[in-house]
Amino acid sequence: MQQASQNTNPSAPPPPLLSVTNVEVRYQGSILVLKNVSLTVGEGEIVALLGSNGAGKTTTLKSISSLIxxxxGEVTEGQIFFSDAPIHNQDPVVTVRRGLVQVMEGRRVLEHMSVEQNLIVASAPIKASRQQLNAALEEVYGIFPILSSFRHRQSGYLSGGQQQMLVIGRALMAKPRLLLLDEPSLGLSPIIVTAIFESIARINRELGTSILLVEQNAKVALNIAHRGYVLENGRIVMEGTREELLGNEDLKEFYLGISASGGRRSFKDIKQYRRRRRWLG
Amino acid sequence: MLMETLLRVLIGGIANGAIYAAVAVGFSVIYRSGRVFNIAQGELLMIATFMCMALFGTGMNHWLAILLTAIAMGLLGLLIERLMLRPLVGQSEMALFMATLGLLLILNGLGTIVFGTEPRLFPDVLGTERWRLGGIAIKESNVLGTALVVVTVVALAWFFRSTRTGLFMTAVAESHQIARSLGVSVTRSIGLSWAISGVVATIAAVAFMSGRSVSPDIATIAFVALPVVLLSGLETVGGVLLGGLIVGVGQSMAARWLDPYTEGGASLIFPFALMMVILIIKPQGLFGWKRVERI
Incomplete structure (x- = not known):
């Protein structure tokens, strides 16, 4: 499916910004978490990585950012290339300096520091002058105006939505080319989730930042993503463009909650899925 | 008469509190960066003191000698971090603590071997004048020493709050993982904190030892700085000034009014009794970080 979308380009396609090839990840040298995972993120793309709890989504992100x-944890097989250089199993600080920043799951603000201090810390990878730093701050405040009005407030006391905006905005301070977002919708109200996903789309559109988005909430993710992958039990079991995924019966059924018949889901369907899942997994 | 006694007690307490604060700030700078409780902080103070005196002995300018000691102590801090703590990255806090306990024993033994146990006089680098305030004499060296400590602690507090490098180190204090995910080098921050701690030990030596007779067991002063650091909170920098003031003045008051009845015991026990009360009422200390819980 993915090949088809790339072949629409008559000339040879440019190499993707991020390419994960046949990656296997183990924790403590023995616990196998990812098996033969391959995915790509092209320049300017939003790519969704979907899957349920424990599928290996977070591990995939952390193996890319080396935070595993x-x-x-360690990448024991395969390769990860970011703008044509290998980045797996390296110092995570080096990865960030190259322009790849992960926003970790669970709104990890530096809770005893103010909003602005959080943002300033995140400018560590770029050797910014005072003016450049201020310009970077204003850019983040432009995308999340609420942060500007709370800039001197201790970040631990912000609401969940504001904290999520802060950690995404904070990642932008390093001027990343690729942003890895881990479940930005986690534990937030639907209205806030909509607002945050609008901002993510805007970051992609206006700053040209490529985004790899991990989500359990397939609906909101596919709303803004260009392409997507589905991860189950540490393997990629499905991939395609947004339209292909939205049209896929299994995905509709099990990730979007729409059954083929439009009626209530029966146990029979789920049993059928379980069988199928064993097959694919 | 009472006023005069009170003033005298207060002034003595402030001078003692300043040295506790100076040692305490060395503790907290290291604790913040690596969650290491460096029990050997007093030994760093002792080494700085004797290194200073050795350089004074060569006849060089006092301030040059102090500057060289500060540089050497900064390097010593870096060396300790590099050789002893970096190999232990990822180990439990207890393992790190035990490592610093080992450091304490090594430095203590080395101090005795190299410098001997004979008390020696530290030169009056901060002046010998006595000033009069409300009928009582105040030593110039005490005033200047206290001022030196206050300036140092305030400067450090400003550094950690307002400079970029300082903010990186504060971020490391909050969470190694978050700092790393933002591209802040954790090892560099920890190394820098040990270097700062070595320099602070030099400043503390100059501020407090001037005109005193010193021997390697001055290192034990760090144990009184322990209650100060717990009272003010492990993560605070500026807060150690208030903690030092409370412990210093409290101890000085206990010495004046309680010691006559307790054969000198009250002033020894006071800091630790206070520490226990603090741990029960406010375990994170006056200015320490309380984890914000939000759902």
Missing amino acids: QSEE
């Missing part, structure tokens, strides 16, 4: 290292 602090959890004794």
Whole structure:
């Protein structure tokens, strides 16, 4: 499916910004979490990585950003290339300096620091002058105006939605070319989720930042994504453009909650899915 | 008469509180960056003191000698971090603490071997004048020493809050993982914090030892700085000034009014009794970080 979309370009397609090839990840040298995962993110794309709890979505992101290292995880097979250079199993700080920033799951603000201090810390990878720093701050405040009015407030006391905006805005301070977002909708009200996803689309549109988006909420993710992958039990089981995924019966049924018949889901269907899942997994 | 006694107690307490604060700030700078409770902070103070005196002995300018000591102590801090703590990255806080306990024993033993146990006089680098305030004499060296400590602590507090490098280090204090995900080098921050701590030990030595007789067991002063750091909170920098003031003045008052009845015990016990009360009422200390819980 993915090949088809790339072949529409008559000349040879440019190499993707991020390419994950046949990656296998183990924790503590033995616990196998990802098996043969391959995915790409092109320049300027939003790519969704969908899947349920424990499918390996977060591990995929952390293996790209090398943050698995602090959890004794390691890429044991395969390669990860970011703008034509290998980045797997390296110092995460180097990855960030190259322009790849992960926003971790669960709104990890520096809670004893103010909103603005959080943002300033995140400018660490770029050697910014005072003016450049101020310009970067204004850019983030332009995307999330609420942060501007709370700039001197201690970030631990912001609401969940504001904290999510802060961690996304904070990642922008490093001027990333690729942003990895881990479940930005987690634990937030539908209205806030809509607002945050609008901002994510805007970051992609206006700043040209490519985005790899991990989500359980397939509906909101596919709303803004150009392409997507479905991860189950540490393997990619499905991939395609937004339209292909939205049209896929299994995905509709099990991730979007719309059954083929339009009626209530029966246990029979789920049983059929379980069988299928064993097959694919 | 009472006023004069009170003033004298207060002034003595402030001078003592300043040295506690100076040692305490060394503790907190290191604790913040790496969650390491460096029990050997007093030994760093002792080494700085004797290194200073050794350089004074060569006849060089006092301030040059102090500057060289500060640089050497900064390097020593870096060296300790590099050789002892970096290999232990990822180990439990207890393992790190035990490592610093080992450091304490090593430095203590080395101090005794190299410098001997004989008390020696530290030169009066901060002047010998006595000033009069409300009928009582105040030593110039005490005033200048206290001022030096206050300036140092305020400067450090400003550094951690307002400079970029300082903010990076504060971020490391909050969470190594978040800092790393933002491209802040955790190892660099920890190394820098040890270097700062070494320099602070030099400043503390100059501020407090001037005109005193010193021997390697001055390192034990760090144990009184322990209640100060717990009272003010492990993560605070500026807060150690208030913590030092409370412990210093409290101890000085206990020495004046309670010691006659307790054969000198009250002033020794006071800091630790206070520490226990604080741990029960406010475990994170006056200015320490309380984790914000939000649902």
